[in-house]
Amino acid sequence: MSQPYVTEEQAAMTAVRRASQLASSVFNKLVKAETLTKDDKSPVTIADFAAQAVISTILHNAFPTDLIVGEEDASELRSPNNAEEREMRERIISLANEALTSELMLGDNPTWGIGPGTAKSDSEILDAIDRGNYQGGSQGRMWTIDPIDGTKGFLRGDQYAVCVSLIVDAQVHVGVLGCPNLQKNPEHPEEGNGCMFVAIRGQGTRQMTLSGSNPTFVKIPPTNSPESLFLLESVDPSHSSHSFNSTVSNLLKITQPSVRMDSQAKYGSLARSGGIYMRMPTGAGYKEKIWDHAPGSIIIEEAGGVVSDSRGEPLNFGLGRTLGDNFGVIACGKDTHSGVLTAVQQALQEEKSKA
Ligand SMILES: Nc1ncnc2c1ncn2[C@@H]1O[C@H](COP(=O)(O)O)[C@@H](OP(=O)(O)O)[C@H]1O
Ligand SMILES: [Mg+2]
Ligand SMILES: [Mg+2]
Numbered sequence: 069m070s071q072p073y074v075t076e077e078q079a080a081m082t083a084v085r086r087a088s089q090l091a092s093s094v095f096n097k098l099v100k101a102e103t104l105t106k107d108d109k110s111p112v113t114i115a116d117f118a119a120q121a122v123i124s125t126i127l128h129n130a131f132p133t134d135l136i137v138g139e140e141d142a143s144e145l146r147s148p149n150n151a152e153e154r155e156m157r158e159r160i161i162s163l164a165n166e167a168l169t170s171e172l173m174l175g176d177n178p179t180w181g182i183g184p185g186t187a188k189s190d191s192e193i194l195d196a197i198d199r200g201n202y203q204g205g206s207q208g209r210m211w212t213i214d215p216i217d218g219t220k221g222f223l224r225g226d227q228y229a230v231c232v233s234l235i236v237d238a239q240v241h242v243g244v245l246g247c248p249n250l251q252k253n254p255e256h257p258e259e260g261n262g263c264m265f266v267a268i269r270g271q272g273t274r275q276m277t278l279s280g281s282n283p284t285f286v287k288i289p290p291t292n293s294p295e296s297l298f299l300l301e302s303v304d305p306s307h308s309s310h311s312f313n314s315t316v317s318n319l320l321k322i323t324q325p326s327v328r329m330d331s332q333a334k335y336g337s338l339a340r341s342g343g344i345y346m347r348m349p350t351g352a353g354y355k356e357k358i359w360d361h362a363p364g365s366i367i368i369e370e371a372g373g374v375v376s377d378s379r380g381e382p383l384n385f386g387l388g389r390t391l392g393d394n395f396g397v398i399a400c401g402k403d404t405h406s407g408v409l410t411a412v413q414q415a416l417q418e419e420k421s422k423a
């Protein structure tokens with residue numbers, strides 16, 4: 069019998085590869101070329117929408133009855149208010165079509181709506197974006213799409229990730245992360261950037277190039293001493309508390325500085341090189357989104373790690389578009405998780421007694 073979820077994995081890899089190429093080309097054409105002012109966020113908006121259209125089109129053609137939870141929605145594109153907005157919409161549609169119609173590669177299936185001659189109409193592209201409007205839930209099959217995760221990193225030329233997962237009955241079964249700016253091999257930077265992490269439940273985590281070549285299984289390395297430990301955290305201090313992390317770091321007697329990195333590239337990096345990914349809320353109100361953690365969580369679990377909230381509870385992907393109340397996210401190797409949880413509880417107590 070063939071392994072389960074192999075077609076799902078292949079469709080997700082095809083979608084992530086095409087969307088990653090699109091994102092890199094938008095960066096090279098629009099951001100690097102410095103045709104924009106520093107605060108202009110339009111390249112990331114263009115790349116976000118076009119990449120979601122590409123991924124959603126492929127997933128929908130491959131699995132027409134599956135539901136999709138995507139970060140973006142096309143309502144603002146449907147009624148452009150001025151020439152600038154009309155131009156942006158045209159750019160999005162043509163970029164999406166460029167990515168969808170490029171030559172078929174090994175693993176691509178022409179019935180997925182891709183390859184030369186498959187250009188879509190404007191309304192098909194907008195509908196593909198809007199197909200990501202499912203509200204989520206605990207039953208049945210649904211995909212998550214984060215077309216560009218780490219939008220701030222993308223604009224800086226730092227890390228970002230194209231992220232897709234398949235959730236069945238609230239459990240993640242397939243996760244794919246495309247990381248165009250992540251080193252292929254941190255020990256050999258000369259090998260260049262661009263990797264993809266792929267996991268199917270029960271079948272391990274693999275790293276490969278963005279085109280799917282050189283797949284190798286990755287495992288979180290064991291932590292033999294506090295000296296080998298380090299924290300992984302967001303660059304943006306409003307996304308997770310850097311000060312809480314430094315308290316935890318002291319409690320764990322960590323001597324190495326924290327590694328700051330945008331996006332779910334953190335999960336990919338952890339899966340192959342270790343570390344402790346800590347994401348504690350900076351204030352009340354924000355709810356973590358399922359597309360920001362579902363693909364990364366299976367990449368970690370299948371690499372031999374654990375992902376939980378700050379209470380040690382598993383993340384619940386069946387509550388809707390968010391993870392519900394924000395109790396933070398902790399991801400690390402199995403051997404370090406209980407020690408980290410104890411330190412987190414202690415740090416929470418210390419914070420409480422100071423307040
Ligand atoms: N106040 C907040 N707390 C936690 N996460 C937040 C946040 N505001 C935005 N985010 C999320 O943080 C993600 C980036 O994660 P990181 O901090 O690890 O780079 C963003 O994804 P997008 O860039 O896809 O919008 C966004 O969903
Ligand atoms: Mg995101
Ligand atoms: Mg995003």
Ligand SMILES: [Mg+2]
Binds near residue numbers: 139
């Ligand atoms: Mg966003």
